[in-house]
Amino acid sequence: MFRRLNKLGIYKTKPDDLTPEEVKKFARLDIDPDSITWRRVMDVNDRFLRKITIVQSPEEKGTHVLVHTGPFTNIAHGNSSIVADKIALKLVGPGGFVVTEAGFGAYTGAEKFMNIKCRYSGLTPQCAVIVTVVAGRPLDRAYINKNVAMVEVGCVNLARHISNTKAFGVNVVVSVNMFATDNEAELNAVRNAALAAGAYDVVICTHHAQGGKGAVDLGVAVQKACENVTQPLKFSYHLDISIKEKIEAIARSYGASGVEYSEQVKASFISYIV
Structure with a gap:
């Protein structure tokens, strides 16, 4: 705003100090509509909008989707809002199911979901679904060919996710998203590793290719x-301990043997209520 005022030769900083002439200069009302141009234009024919049913997908028989705050754990706690979950629970009723996402995996989103969101809201999950794949993308050439041994080594990471999630007292179902490049031996390796780590069930899902039809077995497993x-919800730490003890409890859950603090961090502890 000040740059525009300066270009007009006006060097005032308070709107109330502007004269009527200066206001007219600043906010031009004599613009020719034909002189306005846009760098980008999107033309949408609104007759197609009349066919849309809001928050419903006809492909999935009217499943409601509530998008309220995003599951981005790099900028927040990584979960959708408590409001969205409570609305969804009210919509489905006592016998229904609500699926809510904890972003960035079991090592951040799920941990914050349990320790922060569930503790604050009083909501209690009955099941946790951990989604995994045989091979991530993009791939080094060494990972493209069949290699069961390499998959088994990588399953150590999945096992830790399962262990951490089970520690909250919920049953864990592992969903293995299957792609055309996967082979049965590697899929079985993931299944066996997940079950050995304590997963309640492991389901090979094909919804990437088949849509909702490919995830029916997953839905059945989640329902069961x-x-x-069999257990109540458990948290990683109690609220009546110090911030230092809370940090160390979380670190131990990730496999750390301890935590080292800089002097600056130590000094900041005093600003937290402990």
Whole structure:
């Protein structure tokens, strides 16, 4: 705003100090509409909008989707809002199911979901689904060909995710997203490793190719897991311990033997309520 005022030869900083003439100069009302141009234009024919049913997907028989705050754990706690979850629970009723995402995997999104969101909201999950694939993308050439041994080595990471999630007292179902490049031996290696790590069930899912039809077995497994809850929800730490102890509890859950603090961090502890 000040740059525009300066270009007009006006060097005032308070709107109330502007004269009527200066206001007229600053906010031009005599613009010729034919002189306005746009760098980008999108033309949408609104007759197609009349066919849309808001928050429903006809391909999935009217499944509601509530998007309220995003599951981006690099900028926040990595979960959708408590409001969205409570609305969804009210919509589906006592016998329904609500799927809510914890972004960035079991090592951040899920941990914050349990320790922060569930603790604050009082919501209790009956099941956790960990999604995995045989091989990530992009791939080095060494990972393209069949290599069961390499898959088994990589499953150590998956096992830790399962262990950490089970520690909260929920049943864990592992969903293995299958792609055309996967082979049965490697898929079985993932399945066996997940079950050995304590997963309630492991489902090979083909919804990447088949849509909702390819995830029906996953839905059945989740329903069974929810119906067979045997433990209450557990948290990684109690609220009545110090911030230092909370950090160390989280670090241990990730496999750390300890935490080293800089002097600056140590000094900042005093600003937290402990």
